[in-house]
Amino acid sequence: MYLNTIMLWMRSLLSCWVLMLSGSALAAFSGQHIAEQGGTHAGATACNSCHGADGGGNDAAGFPRLAGLNAVYLQRQLHAYREGTKRNQLMAGIASALTDQEIEAVTAYFAGLTPTSHAKAPVGIPLGPGKQLVEHGDWLGRGLPGCNQCHGPGGLGVGEAFPPLAGQPAKYISDQITAWKSGLRSNDPIGLMKHIAVLLNDDEVKSVAAFYASLPLSVTRSSSETKNIASEAPKEKAKVNDVHTKPLPHHGDAREGAAAGPKGYFQPPVRNAYPEGPFGDMVRQGEAIFVNTYDHPLASKYVGNKQSCEGCHLDAGRLANSSPMWASWVAYPAYRKKNKMVNTMIERTQGCFKYSMNAQGSKAGHPPSAESNTIVSLISYFYWLATGAPTGDQHMAGRGYPRLTETPKGFDPKRGEALYAEKCSVCHGADGGGQMSQGKVVYPQLWGPDSYNWGAGMHKVDVAAAYIKWNMPLGLASPTQTKGYLSDQEAWDVAAFMNSHERPQDPRYTGSITETVEKFHKSKYDYYGKLRGTDGKLLGEDVPIK
Numbered sequence: 001m002y003l004n005t006i007m008l009w010m011r012s013l014l015s016c017w018v019l020m021l022s023g024s025a026l027a028a029f030s031g032q033h034i035a036e037q038g039g040t041h042a043g044a045t046a047c048n049s050c051h052g053a054d055g056g057g058n059d060a061a062g063f064p065r066l067a068g069l070n071a072v073y074l075q076r077q078l079h080a081y082r083e084g085t086k087r088n089q090l091m092a093g094i095a096s097a098l099t100d101q102e103i104e105a106v107t108a109y110f111a112g113l114t115p116t117s118h119a120k121a122p123v124g125i126p127l128g129p130g131k132q133l134v135e136h137g138d139w140l141g142r143g144l145p146g147c148n149q150c151h152g153p154g155g156l157g158v159g160e161a162f163p164p165l166a167g168q169p170a171k172y173i174s175d176q177i178t179a180w181k182s183g184l185r186s187n188d189p190i191g192l193m194k195h196i197a198v199l200l201n202d203d204e205v206k207s208v209a210a211f212y213a214s215l216p217l218s219v220t221r222s223s224s225e226t227k228n229i230a231s232e233a234p235k236e237k238a239k240v241n242d243v244h245t246k247p248l249p250h251h252g253d254a255r256e257g258a259a260a261g262p263k264g265y266f267q268p269p270v271r272n273a274y275p276e277g278p279f280g281d282m283v284r285q286g287e288a289i290f291v292n293t294y295d296h297p298l299a300s301k302y303v304g305n306k307q308s309c310e311g312c313h314l315d316a317g318r319l320a321n322s323s324p325m326w327a328s329w330v331a332y333p334a335y336r337k338k339n340k341m342v343n344t345m346i347e348r349t350q351g352c353f354k355y356s357m358n359a360q361g362s363k364a365g366h367p368p369s370a371e372s373n374t375i376v377s378l379i380s381y382f383y384w385l386a387t388g389a390p391t392g393d394q395h396m397a398g399r400g401y402p403r404l405t406e407t408p409k410g411f412d413p414k415r416g417e418a419l420y421a422e423k424c425s426v427c428h429g430a431d432g433g434g435q436m437s438q439g440k441v442v443y444p445q446l447w448g449p450d451s452y453n454w455g456a457g458m459h460k461v462d463v464a465a466a467y468i469k470w471n472m473p474l475g476l477a478s479p480t481q482t483k484g485y486l487s488d489q490e491a492w493d494v495a496a497f498m499n500s501h502e503r504p505q506d507p508r509y510t511g512s513i514t515e516t517v518e519k520f521h522k523s524k525y526d527y528y529g530k531l532r533g534t535d536g537k538l539l540g541e542d543v544p545i546k
């Protein structure tokens with residue numbers, strides 16, 4: 001009896017001790033030891049001798065910083081050096097000399113360090129072209145997303161798959177891109193980086209590498225979001241009549257020949273070449289709202305999920321075949337079957353808030369009013385994008401998402417499931433929940449409470465298939481070159497899978513699922529009220545409007 005108690009007591013003491021050791025304490029201890037002294041096997045040289053005592057890397061030698069990088073990402077790299085999918089003699093030897101446990105411990109150690117960098121931009125290399133590529137890419141010319149669309153705000157990385165580039169030595173960055181081009185590195189998920197690397201020329205690689213080397217290890221809110229933001233109140237009260245009592249100012253001549261560009265599509269004005277004065281400020285603000293709607297100081301109160309207009313209208317609404325705003329501007333007012341009315345561009349935009357942005361669930365509880373600063377800025381931006389476009393042309397090349405014809409096999413969420421896991425989840429998450437970095441959505445949520453609602457155009461399988469075919473996976477598909485990455489069949493199936501999940505209620509919900517289906521969801525491309533979720537309920541059933 002007495003002995004038993006002692007045994008129990010000792011057992012629990014022992015397990016406490018083992019727990020402590022096998023937890024982070026042991027990992028940190030031996031990880032630090034490996035970093036400072038090397039591993040147990042010969043050849044596992046102390047990491048710090050090259051990567052720096054603080055893990056901040058070595059700029060001149062081009063040894064990358066490891067401090068603060070994601071542990072899983074670092075592990076994958078070490079395994080890649082071992083396996084030869086990332087080729088480097090030094091690191092191949094070192095990684096092969098580490099045991100799996102040592103790899104786990106040392107990567108946890110570096111991931112836990114404060115992010116640190118000693119990188120500096122090399123002198124004499126212009127940073128401008130690199131900055132442009134990092135922030136905006138070259139969608140129209142090459143189907144190239146901005147680097148930060150994958151590497152996150154400030155180039156500080158996203159989750160396990162997308163490493164930070166800010167503060168990496170320029171030499172390391174350009175070496176890596178060269179390695180992808182020549183096939184020496186091939187460990188990237190679904191070939192994302194290889195695809196990007198081959199689109200860059202040597203000067204661009206130098207500039208982009210120098211730009212990233214110059215970036216700080218934290219982000220501040222961009223000035224376009226915080227500057228020039230007129231407060232909402234006075235505008236709401238503005239007298240609409242003013243417009244008609246004052247003489248019209250002369251705005252000068254229209255821009256010359258905004259005809260089809262090299263790819264056969266209309267070309268909006270050059271980015272950043274905003275008009276002067278208060279109108280230019282409004283255009284700039286409209287652009288800032290478009291790319292960051294849910295988190296913009298003016299517009300966020302009308303957004304009930306975590307969506308931005310740009311999520312579905314790529315390249316800030318500029319891109320042909322990604323439903324560009326310039327093609328849309330010239331096509332309204334127009335009759336829409338959706339609400340059986342002639343809609344102006346303002347109403348069309350308010351409709352986007354109602355459905356794609358789920359305004360019912362927002363702080364305001366409704367879409368922005370026609371006079372609100374949010375709408376006025378968005379409309380100003382669209383008008384400017386359409387400078388020189390033919391008003392009244394309903395069929396500009398590149399309008400909307402070009403629809404796919406149906407395949408003989410039809411579409412099937414079950415077939416789409418495996419495809420989603422393979423080609424989409426690295427960014428949008430296995431559960432469709434998207435990913436954030438630095439407090440910003442980088443990969444939007446595709447279903448669930450922060451996604452578009454059951455009334456949005458994207459909830460229909462045919463619309464989603466068309467969008468996905470030309471725009472996803474980001475970077476691999478190229479809407480302006482109409483070069484899809486997925487086959488039509490795959491696009492249909494993955495769209496069906498995506499849209500067979502629950503999302504916010506259709507704001508037109510009548511209180512009865514059968515009635516709502518009857519009125520708005522009879523299309524065969526629509527799973528609302530037809531499929532059952534894991535809880536046994538029909539999609540959309542008993543979901544409140546909010």
Ligand code: HEC
Nearest residue numbers: 045046047049050063064074077078088090091094106175
């Ligand atoms: C002799 C110098 C040297 C030592 C010692 C060294 N490294 Fe490296 N490490 C490098 C170089 C050079 C690279 C870049 C190789 C390339 O171009 O792929 C690198 C790259 C890496 C990367 C890839 C980082 C990224 O962002 O993808 C990881 C991870 C890494 N090293 C971990 C370690 C660990 C852990 C140790 C200690 C066990 C270590 N290294 C020791 C030189 C070294």
Ligand code: HEC
Nearest residue numbers: 145146147150161163173176187188192193196208474475
């Ligand atoms: C479509 C998404 C995507 C875009 C856009 C993208 N990258 Fe990447 N990048 C990745 C992924 C994924 C990895 C990680 C690869 C791996 O796991 O080995 C990566 C890794 C890298 C690395 C290696 C970092 C390291 O620590 O080893 C460099 C350098 C890089 N990218 C540069 C760029 C540059 C420059 C651009 C813009 C011109 C860019 N990337 C745009 C997806 C992208």
Ligand code: HEC
Nearest residue numbers: 307308309311312323327328349352356400401452457458
């Ligand atoms: C979840 C995806 C999604 C989001 C987010 C989204 N839209 Fe759309 N938008 C669509 C779809 C789908 C269409 C229909 C395109 C088609 O039928 O080819 C569309 C169409 C439009 C059109 C009409 C295009 C035309 O040529 O007639 C405008 C204007 C528009 N959206 C503006 C916006 C604005 C402004 C926002 C942000 C407040 C926004 N959208 C957010 C998916 C989205």
Ligand code: HEC
Nearest residue numbers: 310311312314315423424427442443444468472473474494
């Ligand atoms: C490399 C990362 C990446 C991959 C892989 C990827 N996406 Fe995306 N996806 C994005 C980004 C980023 C956006 C937002 C685009 C923007 O803001 O410019 C997006 C937007 C979307 C949207 C618009 C919805 C919304 O709410 O904004 C849909 C739908 C979508 N993706 C579906 C898919 C599907 C289906 C796949 C797989 C076939 C896929 N994506 C693969 C990065 C990715």
